[in-house]
Amino acid sequence: MTPREVAALLAYVVKLDPRLALDDQAAAADRLAQWCDLLSDVPATIPGWDAARVARDHIARSPYRIQPSDVSRPWHAHKADTMRRHVGTFEPTAHPEISPDDETGDAFVAALRAERSAVASGQQAPVTHRVITAGPAAVQVQRRLAELGTYLPPTVAQTLAAHRPHRAQRERLAAAGLPDALDVACTYCQAPAGKPCRARRINPTTNAVGHRAKKAPHPCRVEDAHAHHAHRQEQETAA
Structure with a gap:
């Protein structure tokens, strides 16, 4: 003052x-x-x-x-709280005065300091959204992937994807933020959540009844998964 x-x-x-x-x-x-x-x-x-x-x-x-x-x-x-909420997602392309050929980085550092000073003094509003892995979509992806469990490095998982198609498909759906039929149990074949749908198989010799895994989930399970996914998104948005 x-x-x-x-x-x-x-x-x-x-x-x-x-x-x-x-x-x-x-x-x-x-x-x-x-x-x-x-x-x-x-x-x-x-x-x-x-x-x-x-x-x-x-x-x-x-x-x-x-x-x-x-x-x-x-x-x-108040200033400390403002700087804590400011994530510092500085974008050099928004500053044409910064030459991309500047090997010292002095111009970038000066612009970054000027931005933080402007935020600290109240001349510029803090940026509270991160450029990468931010927002409810990223939170949902991380949560769903955590539910699936991560036991292998990504490179190994990619190599084994052809040998475990159900899990690979679930990981692709989770990363894309799309509904996954295996998130819910199947009301038709009673397959539990996380397990593929199954079809009855009868042994022609012994008449014993068994089950085999189906490649595609039953339509009723797909519909339930879409409803479950929409409901979860509403809950996370409200939270």
């Missing part, structure tokens, strides 16, 4: 708390100098921050006389 802004803030807090009034001009000048020194890096008002509101809240809630630190501490906490 500038000295004029600090003086206006002091006049406001004295109006709210007359105990702070000073009749001695020298003492008033000393207090103004102290407040100017401690609030020199605190803005008066920016989006999401108002020093006068912070002072008013302190006077309304605390029985102690307000000090300049009662304004500066909340500001630094």
